[in-house]
Amino acid sequence: MSMIRKSENRLFDKIMLQSNMRNISIVAVLLVSGAMPALAASEADYNTAFAAADAAEKEAASLHNRWTSTEAGLAAAKKAAAAGDFDAATASARKAEALAKASIFQATSEKERWKDMEIR
């Protein structure tokens, strides 16, 4: 009986130790990720961000509702990427995507909302 109890206790200690180690690892990862700056954007990150922005702007163009600010964002992204600054390029592309999506929303909602302003 005591042999079984001792064995159970060892197993329990082992499990607790493993669990504590895992918790410590998780906390360490969280601490490091919080304390360290985000990893620099890669060329692949930029390509993904630019493709998304470009697709959204094409949709805005099909609605005849491009914004100059979106175009400026896309141009800035290209320029920064050409200079090898993928952090700035990715940030500009993401901003351009947000603007393009806002212009799509505007064009879609204005299909009916323009009537609210009409002089009758």
Place this chain on the structure above:
Amino acid sequence: MRVRTVLTSAFAALAAAALACLAASAVAAPDKPDPVADAKAFKKYFTDKFPKVKLEDFVNGPYSMNEDMHKQWEEKEQFPPYEFSLEAGKEMFGKPFKNGKTYADCFPNGGIGIRQNYPYFDEKEGKVITLELALNRCREANGEAPYSYVKDEMASLTAYMAFTSRGKPMDIKIPNDPRALEAYENGKRYFYTRRGQLNFSCASCHVQSPGERIRAEVLAPALGILNALPIYRSEWAGMGTTSRRFVTCNSQTRAVPLEPQSDEYRDLEYYLSYVSNGLPISGPGARP
């Protein structure tokens, strides 16, 4: 007895259906295009908003909104800044093309005193024809290269043609053609639709806020706004066509402007000119 009941029920059903149709048409009625009612409501809006401004004075844009500015404008008109452009336009208009023909050969009444009839709806083409477009088509038909729609040559030519129509009431027709009504409606929709990052429509400035300042400028009322074009703008330090005005307005709201004389801009000009019918041509004009 049973037959009578069936007949009564059928009659009641028909009456209910007829009433439903009437109700549906009453609900749908406000969306039916009615340019005459639009133009009446448009004028009423501005004359109610500015009861001291005479109807024919709206064509003077910001100068009609402010007494001091009106006085400045009257003095400016003694030596108007568009005079050079007007003289150049007169000379260009009379100068024959390489084939010996002139602009006068392309227009009714030799192009004199006809500004108030533009834009018009061409039923053959099914589209709106503006004066700027007609001038370039005249050039191309006579073997000449078209002018830029936003530069001085076009402004000079239209300045001269507007001058020969000064005082004549704008007289835009909408023929009995569903495509003409569609072009008018498209123009109206463009005028009221918000665009650009600043979320402005043409109406945001020229219906909701005429007479108010946007930075240093006093906004012009939409009523009669095209009657004064082309204009000399001190801000531009030069002349500007209707095309230039539309492109600039769009850019200022951070919208990518359309190509000059695109269908949308032509329809917009059609709508804005129609609702200003009866107001005198005052172009070429001058603006701050």
